[in-house]
Amino acid sequence: MPSDFTLKAANAVHRALLRISFGRWGTEFYGMPALELTTIGRKTGQPRSVMLTAPIVDGDDYIIVASRGGDPTHPAWYHNLRGTPTVEVSFRNGPRRAMTAHILSAEQRAPLWSRITADYPVYGDYQKRTTREIPLVRLTPVTEGA
Template sequence: MPSDRLFKTMNAVHRVALKLTGNRVGARLSGMQALELTTIGRKSGKPRSVMLTAPVQEGDAYVLVASRGGDDNHPAWFLNLRDNPAVEVQVVGRPKQQMRARIATPEERVRLWPIAVKQFKSYGDYQKRTNREIPLVIVEP
């Protein structure tokens, strides 16, 4: 499984690519909208930001996949928003927006998971690697 160091490096490279290219490189990855999610650290109480992709957008809401590459542990950003659902989202090229995060209901997950996997096939592979059900998170204004 990817290490925390690798995830942090990938996030840093993504931010640099966006900055150096005026958002031309990295605004969309594998056809998915890129965004920055800021949560409040559940232990530190400090803002924590991560670059993510949203394989599904419905109206003003974005669906995020808490896959962590198929790791058996949830990503830190998921644990943070689970404890404090008030988040800030900045879609690449747009202003930051205060949003609320929630874990998709079982019925929503049944509907949204195939759409996410169709958008990015690796999500299905990630689910096969782990015993945990990979959560879908919906962020909405």
Template sequence: MLYGKEHVDRYRATDGKEGHDWNDTTVLLLTTTGRTSGRKYTTPLIYQKHGDDYVIVASKGGDPQAPDWYRNLEADPDVEVQVMGDRFPARARTASPEEKPELWRLMTATWPQYDEYQAKTDREIPVVVLERAAG
């Protein structure tokens, strides 16, 4: 099973032919800038399309603390996204309370464990919308 650095390396090397389809769902690569280090970090994340946008979930398996990638994009919402061979700049934002129910249903339809993760933590798990940057 791929995940982590090996997943990122194989995904990049094959333009997603290896790594995009994973455990009956789909994965993109999200690159954020470290909020303290300034370094680039790439994370493979389950996603779904919603209109022109891409939707991801900052679950960290139900951990009480948000994942580092989410904390990074809170500090700098300008990110890079790769979906298959398509690499593009995007702006990340947390879904509004009005948007979240629909987007949560979209994401739990592809990865039902998100409901389990939310039940494990008091933290409100954010849904993140990635909007392709104009240009």
């Protein structure tokens, strides 16, 4: 399981790659589109950003996986969006968009988890490393007037 230092270093390298290549590199990771998720810190109230992959893109919605590499604890960003589900997303280094995070129920998760692990078996490996059920989160655009 990755340490906090390793995760933060990987995120910093990913952001630097996007920045120095002017968005030409780093918009995909392991064959999945990459996005930057900005949540509001549950303890600090400050914006917190993390680079993630979206193994499923469903129109304007993105499915993200709170795997943390199979760690026994949920990632900090997952706890943050549970407290404040309104987030900002930059998909493939595009413009930031306001979105709402919806943690999927077991029934909603099951068919998507099957798709994800079939296409990206590493997520199944992560699930084997932990006793917690790895959550899936659907990010949906905030609609005008909502």
